Amino acid sequence: MILNLIKKEFFLRDTLTVAKELLGCVIVRNDNGLIQKGKIVETEAYTQEDPACHAYRGKTKRALTLYKEGGISYVYLIYGMYHCLNFVAREEDYGSAVLIRALEPIENVENTNGPGKLCREMKIDRSFNEINVCSDESPVYLLEGDKIPEKNIITTTRIGIKEAADYPWRFYIKDNKFVSKK
DNA sequence: GATAAGATGTTA
């Protein structure tokens, strides 16, 4: 099976659409020739109008990445010990991103059913912030994957936040064993 | 400069 790189235009769309269509796509981690791969099975959307989003309070130093043009990564540290991997969506000057919450292992990965875990497993830290994920020259990039039928996509509320916790902006693949648990 | 809270994971 030939897998194509995801084009930048993919990210320059509505954040919820990007979050939904990222399901089934493949994250590739190239660590000096060591290749790790995982299929995205769970995502969450965050936008500028969303009180739970880092970009909600404007262009702070950390949120600056979110306001850049889509197609790059956004990595931040949470609770002082865990990294979270996001992909920036929308055009320049609109702050939004899609949080990757869980992967299904494909190659050289195990136990990636949580945002902090998948970053630890793939050795992703803040030096991976703002990298282009639409090029196979990058240490982390994305490939087109299975098209997930609409009926197999579950839409529900997000996890681990207090603000706007009732937004149905979390998406995951139905019956997939690797989705993070409550 | 100080302080409070956080898009989590592990352990008991």
Added chain:
DNA sequence: AACATCTTATCA
């Protein structure tokens, strides 16, 4: 259910 542990944002 508690805790580990530190960056970021928001005050003063």
